[in-house]
Amino acid sequence: LSPFFKSPMVDGGYDVADHCAVDPVFGTLDDFDALVAEAHRRGLRVIVDLVVNHTSDQHPWFLESRSSRASAKRSWYVWRPGRDGGPPNNWCSEFGGPAWTYDPATDEWYLHSFAPQQPDLNWDEPAVEAAMHEVMRFWLRRGVDGFRVDVVHKIGKDPLLRDNLGTFVGPSHHRPGHRFDEDWPSVHPRLRRMRRVVKEFGERMMVGEVYLLDQAAMAMYVRWDDELDLAHNFHFMNLPWSADLVRTAICELDRLLEPRGWPTWCLNNHDHPRVASRYPGEAAARLSAVLLLTLRGTPFLYQGEELGLRDGAIPEEQRVDVAGRDPARCPLPWEPPSVAGPGAGFTAGRPWLPIAPDAETRAVARQLDDPQSVLSLYRTLLALRRREPALRVGSMAVFEGTGPVLVYRREVPTASLLVLLNFDGQPATVRAADVGRPAIRGTIEASSTMDDLGRGVDAPEVELGPFEGLVLREA
Numbered sequence: 001l002s003p004f005f006k007s008p009m010v011d012g013g014y015d016v017a018d019h020c021a022v023d024p025v026f027g028t029l030d031d032f033d034a035l036v037a038e039a040h041r042r043g044l045r046v047i048v049d050l051v052v053n054h055t056s057d058q059h060p061w062f063l064e065s066r067s068s069r070a071s072a073k074r075s076w077y078v079w080r081p082g083r084d085g086g087p088p089n090n091w092c093s094e095f096g097g098p099a100w101t102y103d104p105a106t107d108e109w110y111l112h113s114f115a116p117q118q119p120d121l122n123w124d125e126p127a128v129e130a131a132m133h134e135v136m137r138f139w140l141r142r143g144v145d146g147f148r149v150d151v152v153h154k155i156g157k158d159p160l161l162r163d164n165l166g167t168f169v170g171p172s173h174h175r176p177g178h179r180f181d182e183d184w185p186s187v188h189p190r191l192r193r194m195r196r197v198v199k200e201f202g203e204r205m206m207v208g209e210v211y212l213l214d215q216a217a218m219a220m221y222v223r224w225d226d227e228l229d230l231a232h233n234f235h236f237m238n239l240p241w242s243a244d245l246v247r248t249a250i251c252e253l254d255r256l257l258e259p260r261g262w263p264t265w266c267l268n269n270h271d272h273p274r275v276a277s278r279y280p281g282e283a284a285a286r287l288s289a290v291l292l293l294t295l296r297g298t299p300f301l302y303q304g305e306e307l308g309l310r311d312g313a314i315p316e317e318q319r320v321d322v323a324g325r326d327p328a329r330c331p332l333p334w335e336p337p338s339v340a341g342p343g344a345g346f347t348a349g350r351p352w353l354p355i356a357p358d359a360e361t362r363a364v365a366r367q368l369d370d371p372q373s374v375l376s377l378y379r380t381l382l383a384l385r386r387r388e389p390a391l392r393v394g395s396m397a398v399f400e401g402t403g404p405v406l407v408y409r410r411e412v413p414t415a416s417l418l419v420l421l422n423f424d425g426q427p428a429t430v431r432a433a434d435v436g437r438p439a440i441r442g443t444i445e446a447s448s449t450m451d452d453l454g455r456g457v458d459a460p461e462v463e464l465g466p467f468e469g470l471v472l473r474e475a
């Protein structure tokens with residue numbers, strides 16, 4: 001669940017004004033309890049977003065902190081005098097501009113890694129850490145199965161607040177120079193202590209939004225039973241469409257995580273253009289489905305990915321997000337508008353953003369009946385994954401020298417599955433020798449086009465169509 005806490009909604013609820021209350025726009029705590037109970041009854045687990053790096057500027061903690069330099073909560077946020085009439089250092093906000101805002105009432109500046117309405121908590125203050133642990137316990141007691149920890153790499157910063165190296169302009173997720181304002185070594189003991197809180201409640205999990213583009217740095221956050229169980233991999237998510245780069249990334253991560261961690265794969269979330277928009281269209285969306293659901297690790301899917309949705313075009317007057325991320329956040333069409341009206345089965349009221357594009361043809365109800373649809377592909381792959389231990393827990397061997405085709409074998413002693421993914425818009429061939437066999441032999445269990453399911457293959461080579469992906473159960 002994305003943030004549903006009480007919030008002025010400057011950043012889609014990532015500006016929390018009360019961590020332990022449901023915003024009235026979503027309902028009440030009783031609704032939340034009912035949701036968790038009903039989910040559990042159906043065998044579903046519920047993970048909630050935990051926003052730890054910052055709060056809303058309307059949070060009572062910040063109001064108190066801001067009230068005077070002598071306030072008991074002054075140290076809960078990062079306040080500093082200016083430097084030469086400007087901000088205390090050169091750190092930049094992820095949303096552009098300086099990461100500092102001047103507060104005339106107390107003649108000091110406060111730090112905000114995101115919008116000015118999202119002041120950063122000071123994690124060097126032990127009382128902040130203790131308060132956040134209490135927030136975690138509040139939701140764990142209510143039965144949540146774990147947390148997605150928001151920008152968790154930012155809860156450790158250089159206590160000396162030294163200048164970053166270089167000057168950064170605009171959104172800076174992709175810059176190498178975040179030397180001092182994130183991923184400071186102090187983050188790791190803090191995570192370990194969060195883990196201890198989670199462990200008080202038995203089997204619960206934490207996945208981190210560790211937005212570091214260096215896989216080696218990200219992998220340091222993943223330690224079973226110690227730090228995070230899982231971390232989203234933004235290096236992978238930001239790769240250009242290339243079999244070579246994907247191949248290198250998955251091999252590297254595998255080595256980096258062994259033996260204490262487990263990979264996580266995702267290609268879409270609420271902060272990024274959708275796969276069907278940023279890669280070559282529906283064909284790429286289909287290929288990435290086969291990729292995500294057959295790699296060794298835990299896949300994360302984002303609403304609408306299973307329909308092959310594209311980004312929406314948002315007219316100026318309907319924009320909501322501070323950072324231009326609305327196009328990937330359009331509501332999901334359950335039914336075609338011609339049947340269900342303009343809310344497409346998502347709402348009978350006015351949707352908060354325009355319904356996702358192609359609602360007429362891509363609505364869930366349309367795709368459920370269509371055996372070739374992207375949704376049917378996802379269902380086939382998920383069923384296969386459930387059926388085949390090789391896909392869930394098997395080893396993974398990635399083959400080199402197969403050009404635009406990414407090829408890997410997932411294996412347990414009783415079964416072996418070969419995955420072939422052609423990233424190219426041209427047909428491509430994989431030879432048996434490429435995968436260490438005298439012949440490519442088996443049954444097609446899944447295919448990105450949804451053609452040929454169940455067909456036998458026994459040949460010295462396999463030809464793949466443009467952007468085609470196959471999963472072969474080897475004989």
Ligand code: GLC
Nearest residue numbers: 011014114150151209270271
């Ligand atoms: C994370 C969220 C993003 C939000 C930011 C600040 O990156 O995914 O939506 O704007 O944190 O909380």
